[in-house]
Amino acid sequence: MKTMYEEPPVTAPRSAGEPVVEMRDISITFGSVRALDNVSLRLLPGEVHALMGENGAGKSTLIKALTGVYSIDSGTILVGGEDHRFSTPAAAQAAGISTVYQEVNLVPNLTVAENMLLGREPRRFGGIDVRAMNRRARSTLERLGLDIDPRSTLGDHPIAVQQLVAIARAVDVEARVLILDEPTSSLDTDEVVKLFEVMRRLRDTGVAVVFVSHFLDQIYEIADRMTILRNGRLVEERMVAATTQLELVKLMIGRELEVLDRLDRQRARTHEDAVPVLQAIGLSRKGSLEATDLSLYDGEVVGVAGLLGSGRTELARLLFGADTADHGSLEIRSHRRRLRSPRHAIDRKVAFSSEDRKAEGVIGDLSVADNMLLALQASRGWLRPIPQATRNRLVAEYIEALDIRPADPQALMRNLSGGNQQKVLLARWLITEPDVLILDEPTRGIDIGAKAQIQAKVAELAERGMSVVFISAELEEVLRLSDRVVVMRDRRKIAERRNEGVSISDVLEIIAGESRAEESPHD
C-alpha cells in the first residue's frame, strides 16, 4: 500500500484551520425513505476528502444537500462558520462551492474557453471579447498545469480532457470547495494521473476537494481524510493513512443483521468433465471490462462479488449482449456465439435482469401482466400472441409463486413497490425458461421479506438445473447462495473460488487487494 503522507496522526486533521464547510446532523427523507439520517461531514481547507460508500449509501444525496439541489429536513450547514442553506446550485457556486459531476455537464459544441467562461465572459463594446476570453481561459488552464488550446471545440477532446475543463470552469470562480463526483469512472490510468495532478495543485492552494470514487487505490493515492457512509448513515470519519483497505471495505459494506431463513441447499456437484452451458473467453470491452474468462455450468449459482465500478455489471451486460464485446468470445453449449443484441442472447436462453430496475426493467405504464409476459411475447413476435388462457395461468402462477402484491395482474407496474417490481421482473425472465439467468443486484433497495423470497427462489432454480449468475454488493448474500464466487476489482476478475469454507473476510481481503499478489499475476 503506498500512501503519500507519512506522519499524520490517526484522528487529528492533517491541515490545521477551521473547517470551510461543516454539515451537522443532516437528515433528508424522500417519501417514506430516509435517504440521510443524522449525517455529518467536515471539510477542511487544503485537503482531499474522500466520500465513501456503496450504492444507496447516501453520497450523492449528501452532495446534493450541500449544493442546494435537495433541501434538508433537519440539521445545519455551516460555510466558513456561518449558517447557510443554498436553494440552487448556482447559489452554492456563488458561495464558492463548485461541483463537477460524473457526466461532463458542459456543452460539447462550444470552445474550451467558452465552456469555462460562459455566463461571465469578458465583454467589450457590448460584445464578447474573444481574445480576452481566450487569454483568461489559457491562464486558468496554465495555473492548473493543463496544456489545452482554449480555442478548440470541447467535443473534439476525449472525455478526460472535458472533465479537466469542467474542473477548470469550476475553479475559475474562486472555489473554496470543489466536489468531484466520480470523475474518474471513465478515465484511463494516464488520464487519472493528470487529474490527480490538478487535484493536488488545487489542494495546495487551500481548496477543499471532495472526491467520490469507487476505486480504492485512487482513494489511497490522493485522499487525506475520508467520511464513510452506509445506508444513509454516517459510519466514521477516518484518516486515510491510518486505515487499511480491509478495514475500509468492512466499514463500507458492513454487516446487516438480517434474520433470514437458513438456506439449506445441496451445493452443486463438481463438474470436472461437464460441458459449460456458457463460457466466456477473454471477454473485454474498452472502458468497462478487461479480458475476463468465466464458465457457467448447469445447476450452479455463481456469485459475483466486488464493489460498485469493479466491472461486475459490465461483465453481466457483455454476457447478455446488452453491450457488445470488443474482444474475446462466448460459447453457449459449446457453440461459438456472437451476441449482437439482447435478442440473440434470449434466443440462446440467456436472461438478464438489470441493476437499474427503473430505467432498464420496468415499463411503468403497462400492467403487471404485460410486464411479466413482455420477454416471452417479444421472442414469439407480435403475430403470435400468447393465448389468453396461458396468459392468465402464467401470470396467476407467478403472482402466487413470488407472492407479488397487490395480486392484481392489471395493476400498473409503476404503482408497485420496489420489491414487487423486482419480483415481476424476475417472473418476466423465469417465464422464458432460460438456461442461464443473470441477476444484477436483484435484492437492492427492497424490503427484507422480498429479499428472502428472491434468494430462496434463486436457490430453488439452481436446484432445478438453471445456471444462475448472482451479482450483489452484499457479500453475505453472495456467499449464502453461491457454489462458486468470482471476485472483481478494477474492471477485472481477480479471483475465483469454490464456495467451500470461504468466509466474508476472505472475500473482503481479496477485494481490498491484500492478497492480490498471490491471487493473480499482475501485469
Next chain:
Amino acid sequence: MTDTLHPRNPPTPPSPPAAGRPDAVPPSRPGVASRVLANPLLWPVLALVALLVVNVSATPSFLDVRIQDGHLYGNVVDIARNSAPVLLVALGMTLVIATRGIDLSVGAIAAIAGAVACTRIVGAGDEGAATTAIMACTIALAMCVLLGLWNGFLVSVIGIQPIIATLVLMVAGRGLAMLVTDGQITTVHNDAFSDLASGYVLGLPLAFLVALAMVAVTAVLTRRTALGMLIEAVGINPEASRLAGVRSRTIIWTVYVFGAVCAGLAGLIIAANTNSVNANSLGLWIELDAILAVVIGGTALTGGRFSLLGTVVGALFITTLARTIPNIGIPSEANYLFKAVVVVAVCLIQSPRARSVLRVRRPAPAALTAPKGSHA
C-alpha cells in the same frame, strides 16, 4: 411450460385478486362516478358533446336525420362522412405517436396515393369499370407501403429523429405527386371510385364505413395480437424493451408502413370526393389535423399508451368543429383560430407543469432551476 416451477409457499386457496391479503394494497374498485371521472375518454367526449349542444342551440334541427334517396341524410351523417380522411390518417398517426414518433409526410403520401389512383384510372383502357378502380387503388396503396417502408427505414435503421426523417418526404412528396399527374389536375370518371367518397352502403356513407372498418382492423391488430403491447412498451421505455428482447426496429417499421397505408386510403377518399386530384392541395395540412385528433383523443405526444377510441372521438371533434363554425354564423375560415385554441387548451390540460401551476399558485420558474439529470 411452467411445471418446472413450484410455488415455494404452500398454495393458498384461490382468492379474488388482492382481496384476501390484509397488507396488500387493494386495487382500486371505485364507484361508478369516480371511474367515469377517471376515464381518459371523458374530456374528449364531453368536448364533442359540448360542440353538439352548441350546434343544437344554434340550429335546433341540427341532429335531425332523415331518409332520402334510400340513405340517411343530415348533418350528423355529413360529419361522419367528412371525418373519414382525418380519422384514417389519425389512426395511423396514433400508432406512430405511441412509439414516440411522428409522421409529417402523411399529407404528401395522401396526395401521391390520390395521384397514382387517378392517373391509373384515366390511363386504363376501360376508365369507368369497377375493376379499373380497384386495380388503381391497389396500386396506389402498394405505393404507400413503399413510402411507409422508406420512412420506417430512415427512422429505425438510420436512426434519424422521426420529425426530421418524415420531413424529407413531406417536402419532396408533393413534387412526386405532381410528377405522377404531370402537374395537371387529373379528373376521373369512374362510379366505383366516386362511391368510395359519396356512396352509401346500408344507408350509411361508405367512406365512414371504410374508416370504421380500418379502426376495427387496427383494434384487432393491436389488441388481439401483441402488437399494441409491444408498441406501448417501446414507446414507454425503449431501453427496457430492448433488454427484454423486443425487436423495436420491426415494430417501428410496421407502424410507419401502417401509417402510410392509412394516409393512402385517406388520399383515395379525398380524391374520390372531388373525382379529381390536385397534387398541390390534396390532403394539405391533414397531418396537422391528424396530430390534433390524436392529441385530443388523449394519446400523449411523448409516446406510450394509446387510445384508438380517443382518436376516433378526436377526429369527429375536428370535423364537427369545422361544421359548427358556419352553423353558428362565423365565417368558416375562422376554423383555424378555433383549432389553435383547441391545440393550446389540450396541451395545457396535458402539461403537468400547467396543472401544477394551476393547482398551487406559485411562480413556475422557481421549479425550473432544479437540474433534470440525476447524478447517482
Next chain:
Amino acid sequence: MSTLTAPVTTSLWDRVRGFSPPARFLPVIVTFALFVGMFGAGGVRYDGFADPQVFLSLLLDNSFLIVLAVGMTFVILAGGIDLSVGSVVALSTMIAAKTLQMGWSPYLSIVAVLAVATLLGTLMGLLIHYFEIQPFVATLAGLFLARGLTYLISVESIPITDATFSELAFKTIELPGGYYTTWAVVIAIATVVVAAYVLARTRFGRTVYAVGGNEASALLMGLRVAWVKVGVYAISGFCAGLGGLLFALYTLSGYSLHAVGMELDAIAAVVIGGTLLTGGRGYVVGSLIGVLVLGTIQTFISFDGGLSSWWTRIAIGVLLLVFVVVQRLMTRRQT
C-alpha cells in the same frame, strides 16, 4: 498525457500551408461548394446563367426567405423548430395591406406588423418553455392562429397601393457595372449580418448554442436558459414579420393564401446550410447559402425548358435527405 499535445511553434508560412478549416465550418463549406458548383454548371449549360445579375435576382427573389431562414436558424440552433413562420408571413402581408388600406401611415403599419409577429413568437416561446409544450405542437398552434387571423381580416387578396411601399418595392440601387439590386436585398443581407454578430459575439448568441448543445448542462452552468428559449422564438417571430413585409413588397398584396408551406423551405434552407437539426451547430451564413442553393435549383429549372417546376420540390427533398443522413452519420460517429 498523450491527448494533450505540446504547443508547437510554427512559422507563418507553415500555418498558411497547413491551414485546414476547423471541422465545424465544414458543412458550410460543403454547401458553399455545392452552390458554386451548381451555379457554375448552370453557367456552362445555359446562356446567360453566369451573369452576375442572375445571382442578384437570386437574392432579390428570395429576400424574404433569407430573413425567414435567419430566424429559423436561431430556433433550430437552440434545439427547437418553428412551423408558424409561413402563416406569420401571410398574416404580416395581410396586416400591412389592411392597415394601409385603412389609411395608416406606412411606418406605423410596419411597426404594427413587426410587433404582432414578435408577440406571436414570444407567446409560443413562453408556452414552450414554461409549460414544456413541444416546440412542434406549440408552433403548430401558432400556424393555425396566424392563418386564422389572416382569414379573419380578409379572405380576399388586398392590393397594396401605398406610395412608400411601391417606391421601396421598385426603387433599385445601382451597382457598378450596370447591375442593380433593391432595398429588400439590402435588408435581408443586413439581417444576416446582424444575426451573425449576435450569434457569434454576444452572450445571448453563445447561450443559444449552449442550449442547443445540451440544455441540462446549460442550466447547471447557470446560463439564462429561459431568456434564450423564449428569445429565439421572439426573434423567429420578428424575422417572420420582417420576411412578411419583404414578401408584401415582392407581391404588393396581402393574401391569406400567401406563403403556404414556406416554413418547409425555411427549414430546408437551414438544414442544407449545414445547421444540425438537433441544435447547437450551424451558422447564419450557412442558411443564407442554403437559401441561395434552393434559389439556384429554381433558376436552373426555369432556365431549362424541359424540366417541370415540381422537380424543384423533389430536388429540395433529395438535398434535405442527403444532408440529414450525413448529419446523422457524423453525429453517430462522434458518440
